[in-house]
Amino acid sequence: MAAVDLTSHPGHLARRLQQAHYLLWNTMVSEEITSPQFAVLNTLVTEPGLDQRTVGERVGLDRSTIAEVISRLSRRGLLDKVRDPQDGRRFLLRLTDDGARTHRRLTVRVARMNQVFLAPLSAAEQTVFLDLIQRVADAAEGLRNPAEPLVTRS
Amino acid sequence: MAAVDLTSHPGHLARRLQQAHYLLWNTMVSEEITSPQFAVLNTLVTEPGLDQRTVGERVGLDRSTIAEVISRLSRRGLLDKVRDPQDGRRFLLRLTDDGARTHRRLTVRVARMNQVFLAPLSAAEQTVFLDLIQRVADAAEGLRNPAEPLVTRS
DNA sequence: AGTAAATAGTCAGCGCACTGATTATTTCTG
DNA sequence: CAGAAATAATCAGTGCGCTGACTATTTACT
Numbered sequence: 001m002a003a004v005d006l007t008s009h010p011g012h013l014a015r016r017l018q019q020a021h022y023l024l025w026n027t028m029v030s031e032e033i034t035s036p037q038f039a040v041l042n043t044l045v046t047e048p049g050l051d052q053r054t055v056g057e058r059v060g061l062d063r064s065t066i067a068e069v070i071s072r073l074s075r076r077g078l079l080d081k082v083r084d085p086q087d088g089r090r091f092l093l094r095l096t097d098d099g100a101r102t103h104r105r106l107t108v109r110v111a112r113m114n115q116v117f118l119a120p121l122s123a124a125e126q127t128v129f130l131d132l133i134q135r136v137a138d139a140a141e142g143l144r145n146p147a148e149p150l151v152t153r154s
Numbered sequence: 155m156a157a158v159d160l161t162s163h164p165g166h167l168a169r170r171l172q173q174a175h176y177l178l179w180n181t182m183v184s185e186e187i188t189s190p191q192f193a194v195l196n197t198l199v200t201e202p203g204l205d206q207r208t209v210g211e212r213v214g215l216d217r218s219t220i221a222e223v224i225s226r227l228s229r230r231g232l233l234d235k236v237r238d239p240q241d242g243r244r245f246l247l248r249l250t251d252d253g254a255r256t257h258r259r260l261t262v263r264v265a266r267m268n269q270v271f272l273a274p275l276s277a278a279e280q281t282v283f284l285d286l287i288q289r290v291a292d293a294a295e296g297l298r299n300p301a302e303p304l305v306t307r308s
Numbered sequence: 309a310g311t312a313a314a315t316a317g318t319c320a321g322c323g324c325a326c327t328g329a330t331t332a333t334t335t336c337t338g
Numbered sequence: 339c340a341g342a343a344a345t346a347a348t349c350a351g352t353g354c355g356c357t358g359a360c361t362a363t364t365t366a367c368t
Contacts, residue, residue: 002199002261003197003199003200004261004264006196008284010175010268010271010272010283011179011267011268012193012213013291014171014172014287015175016287016291016295017164017172017287018169018172018325019291019295019325019326020290020293020295021169022326023297023326026326026327027297034353036169036353037353039166042160043157045157046157051316052317053315053316053317061354062356062357064319064356064357065354067319069353069354072353087363087364088316088362088364089315089316089317089363089364090316090363107158113165114164114165116297117164117165117294118164119293120289121286121289121290128282128286130161132279134161134167135275136274136275136283137167137171137173137174140174140175140177140178141173143177143181143270169355173356176355177356190325191323205346205347215325216325216326217348218326218347219324219326221348221349223324226323241345242334243345243347244345244347245346245347
């Protein structure tokens, strides 16, 4: 007894939303390049030469996940990984011609897909929708790294 | 050149939203039971004796994924799997006492977590938020199984 | 200069999520 | 009633996402 209505649970809805997006992406954008992979390509278009960790930060992926995504992109020849001569820990990343071409090609389709995805909402609702999601996500991420950096006492 | 602003991409925001939720769940609800697992328990509270496929449909998981989730829950003794005597293909699922207890215990924490998750929004915004997500997710899912079942021509 | 702390990346392990192929059972149909 | 179609579940394969442990390099502090 006393079960809960999942349709009022933002987490459950968030999962369903992402699944819906995944489905649409696969049919309307690409079956090879995934949405996180596109996000990485997109970041490197404006900021070539970033290191792996920073790219992860830009697109919201932790160090392990970004490593896998990048390794797949690199294996397919969409980006290059070079040791930073200034700092031997880092790898500097930049798109290959093929990577840049792929990004250009997908950009149009992504825009079309976003339109279809948001089509059930009016223009005004779409704006509100994006704003609300962003505020909730930002706030929750804020809880992770406390603004108050612990004071090293003593 | 010509990179895109990901903050205007609903898919990217959906992913970040889910990550934020995952983080909050882990810290405020449970490190053992995940959100999809809770959804399964919750479904079986009101509808004991469902088969695997139907549970998957209720919580929005495909046949493969629901199989794994259920196998984990069953391995931990939170639910029982019995062959349907009426239909030898099906497994009937119902919570064990431990499973029901776990569901009860987590329900309170989930409610608290939802509050924190939605806290950055006003009460009115929260209502809008849930409504908008649901409409977008429902619409995209609708695209999957076309209302018009293809006519077998000839 | 020499050790300690911080940082970048890798690796192992777990869990969610999907597709396509396979197996077992049931149902439909001729 | 026999063969075909449908259905429930499993399995293999790929990819995202996280944590905790580890390695290598750099930076900071005596």
